Amino acid sequence: xxxxxxxxxxxxxxxxxxxxxxxxxxxxxxxxxxxxxxxxxxxxxxxxxxxxxxxxxxxxxxxxxxxxxxxxxxxxxxxxxxxxxxxxxxxxxxxxxxxxxxxxxxxxxxxxxxxxxxxxxxxxxxxxxxxxxxxxxxxxxxxxxxxxxxxxxxxxxxxxxxxxxxxxxxxxxxxxxxxxxxxxxxxxxxxxxxxxxxxxxxxxxxxxxxxxxxxxxxxxxxxxxxxxxxxxxxxxxxxxxxxxxxxxxxxxxxxxxxxxxxxxxxxxxxxxxxxxxxxxxxxxxxx
Amino acid sequence: xxxxxxxxxxxxxxxxxxxxxxxxxxxxxxxxxxxxxxxxxxxxxxxxxxxxxxxxxxxxxxxxxxxxxxxxxxxxxxxxxxxxxxxxxxxxxxxxxxxxxxxxxxxxxxxxxxxxxxxxxxxxxxxxxxxxxxxxxxxxxxxxxxxxxxxxxxxxxxxxxxxxxxxxxxxxxxxxxxxxxxxxxxxxxxxxxxxxxxxxxxxxxxxxxxxxxxxxxxxxxxxxxxxxxxxxxxxxxxxxxxxxxxxxxxxxxxxxxxxxxxxxxxxxxxxx
Numbered sequence: 001x002x003x004x005x006x007x008x009x010x011x012x013x014x015x016x017x018x019x020x021x022x023x024x025x026x027x028x029x030x031x032x033x034x035x036x037x038x039x040x041x042x043x044x045x046x047x048x049x050x051x052x053x054x055x056x057x058x059x060x061x062x063x064x065x066x067x068x069x070x071x072x073x074x075x076x077x078x079x080x081x082x083x084x085x086x087x088x089x090x091x092x093x094x095x096x097x098x099x100x101x102x103x104x105x106x107x108x109x110x111x112x113x114x115x116x117x118x119x120x121x122x123x124x125x126x127x128x129x130x131x132x133x134x135x136x137x138x139x140x141x142x143x144x145x146x147x148x149x150x151x152x153x154x155x156x157x158x159x160x161x162x163x164x165x166x167x168x169x170x171x172x173x174x175x176x177x178x179x180x181x182x183x184x185x186x187x188x189x190x191x192x193x194x195x196x197x198x199x200x201x202x203x204x205x206x207x208x209x210x211x212x213x214x215x216x217x218x219x220x221x222x223x224x225x226x227x228x229x230x231x232x233x234x235x236x237x238x239x240x241x242x243x244x245x246x247x248x249x250x251x252x253x254x255x256x257x258x259x260x261x262x263x264x265x266x267x268x269x270x271x272x273x274x275x276x277x278x279x280x281x282x283x284x285x286x287x
Numbered sequence: 288x289x290x291x292x293x294x295x296x297x298x299x300x301x302x303x304x305x306x307x308x309x310x311x312x313x314x315x316x317x318x319x320x321x322x323x324x325x326x327x328x329x330x331x332x333x334x335x336x337x338x339x340x341x342x343x344x345x346x347x348x349x350x351x352x353x354x355x356x357x358x359x360x361x362x363x364x365x366x367x368x369x370x371x372x373x374x375x376x377x378x379x380x381x382x383x384x385x386x387x388x389x390x391x392x393x394x395x396x397x398x399x400x401x402x403x404x405x406x407x408x409x410x411x412x413x414x415x416x417x418x419x420x421x422x423x424x425x426x427x428x429x430x431x432x433x434x435x436x437x438x439x440x441x442x443x444x445x446x447x448x449x450x451x452x453x454x455x456x457x458x459x460x461x462x463x464x465x466x467x468x469x470x471x472x473x474x475x476x477x478x479x480x481x482x483x484x485x486x487x488x489x490x491x492x493x494x495x496x497x498x499x500x501x502x503x504x505x506x507x508x509x510x511x512x513x514x515x516x517x518x519x520x521x522x523x524x525x526x527x528x529x530x531x532x533x534x535x536x537x538x539x540x541x542x543x544x545x546x547x548x549x550x551x552x553x554x555x556x557x558x559x
Contacts, residue, residue: 013384017392020377020438024395027411027435034417035410047421088307095304109542110308114315116538119496120515121531124523125317133334168311197293218401226403229498233519243405243499250409250503256416263409267402274401 039260047254059261067245067262074241075269077156077231078224081163082171085220086213088164089171093212094205097179098187111172123162123233130158130234154236162230170219178212179205214278222270242266315535322528342525349524355514356530362426362510363494366433371487373434374441375479381442382449399439407436408500415504424506432500437490444489448482481549488541495534 039059041051064071096107114122130136130152137153140146152158182205190200228243242262249259325339347353377396381389399407411432415424456478460470498512505513515527 011384011386013380013386013389016376016380016384017386020373020442021392021395023373023435023438024399027431028395028399028407031407031410031414034414035406038413038417047416050417050419050421088310091300092304092307095301099298099301099304105546107308109546111311113535113539113542114311116492117315117318117531117535118512118515120498120512120519121318121527122314124515124519124527125314125321128317128321128334129313131334165311165314168307222401222403226405226499228405243403246405246409247499247503250412256413259409260413263406267406270401270403 035260035263038256039264041257041260043255043257045256047256051257056257059257060265063258063262063265067242070240070242070245071265071269073239074225074243074266077160077163077241078221078227080160081167081224082217082221084160084164085168085171086217089168089175089216090209090213093172093175093179097176097182098184108176111169115169119166120229120233123166123229126158126162126165126234127153130161153234154239156235156239158234159231159239159241162234163224163227166227166230167220167224170223171216174215174219175209175212178209178215182208217277218274222274225270226266315532318528318531318535321525322532324525324528326525342529346526346529349518349526351509352511352514352524352526352530355509355511358426358508359495359511362430362433363491365430366437366494367487367490369430369434370437370441370490371483374438374486375445375483377438378442378445378449382446396439396442399436400443404436404497404499408432408503411435411500412503422506424504425508428504428506429501429508429510432504433494433497436497436500437493440489440493441486444486445479445482448479448485452478481545484545488538492538 037053038051040053040055040057041059042054042056043051043059045051092111096104096111100107128134132151132153137146137151140152141148141150146152152161186204186208187200190204191197195203225241226243228241228247231239231241231244246259246262246266249255249262253259320335322342323338323340324335325337325341342348377392380386381393381396411428412424415421415428420428452475456474457470460474461467465473496512497510498516501510502513502516509517511530515523518524518527
């Protein structure tokens, strides 16, 4: 009887966890190590023959010098989108949690339902909505918010609007989960103690919903920062994000080491931001 | 600012919330509308020309589209089954057992969800190429990737359902002389099942919809999102909107049906 067998028999939990742990090891940890190793490889190889690992840190300097505007653009677009998602998502999550009464479940289902239509198909439909002959552009032009030849499609506005739309449910669900736990009697108590509704919101509801805010912001910001679909379909060559560059380097350019280096940088920035943000927000029980 | 003010205040929030919800449905309306669009001879593919039923009558007319839907369904089902089994087992281990490495495992499950898809996809591609599989990208590499990103969502969903479970119910079953396996299959499993079902639905929709990771690891295999992406460069066939609308109707039917079923079951149980 081997040592492994003894351990397994002693802890039935290891039987249950082993398949998932193995999968995560082989298809998450190994790939990440591969990514790091590729990012330090000599770019003179090819995807077919493989790349030679030479600790070439120059790759990182190269991509930072060449592509930093894409990185900055991604972070800016994702931040704006996250802020809008927080505002829109909070209103809807609050309405469902406190004002929907017996329609709570139905409304929650309605929040998720549109997202069963393919992501790409829905994003393409924004091309029509924001198109130059569409009523949105027409109305904005009539109201002089846009110059007569102004457009929305193929502008940063369209890209950010696409990001907001696509990642909104990732904000709503965690917000709802934490708003729903708040006892409505706390609102009544606050109002009884002569706080007006606005004060009640900022002194009672908002602080209690912070775990949801932190979760929602992370779940919105992270995918938005790595996205390239909205930038590709709704933007123009000057609104490309870092995701566009990574995927171009991998697929059309076939320059894996530089693509991998850019990917590692994106991940590193996100990890640093997440750690900093989670510490500031004071909720470390996310995991 | 007394009762009238408060009435307006409370209904204002609800009205604004419903507006946000309406906004989330605009693209679905457009997709449904465009599925009836006659785009033949149109220069602008992103405007409604005239009404037709052709797209619905000949959904498979665009070359390769229905094949791509079939590929997506097969990959979606396989990934869902695998991820649901692996994830459910892991969720039981994490909630019901204390073991060494438990918090490491929790972190490992959280990490893929906190990683942007482009990073997940590129690291998988880097590994496949390093392993000499660069020429064999296709069905199996897509499937492995899909199982990976569905897995975390399954664990999270089932875990939350399981930890919300009242363990007194199981103790009661044991007190009533049910043995361990009876307790599990007659009490625990039925109570956790809605969570498992929800996780499976989520997995399927994540897998069916994935583009970023799939695109990097697909080789020559074309899934439905990849078909749409490829078509978007030239001009999307309107049948894409038919598929989009059908998916929406299916999903709504499953979710609403499940909800009605749960309500009826609750009523039957209450009447006993």
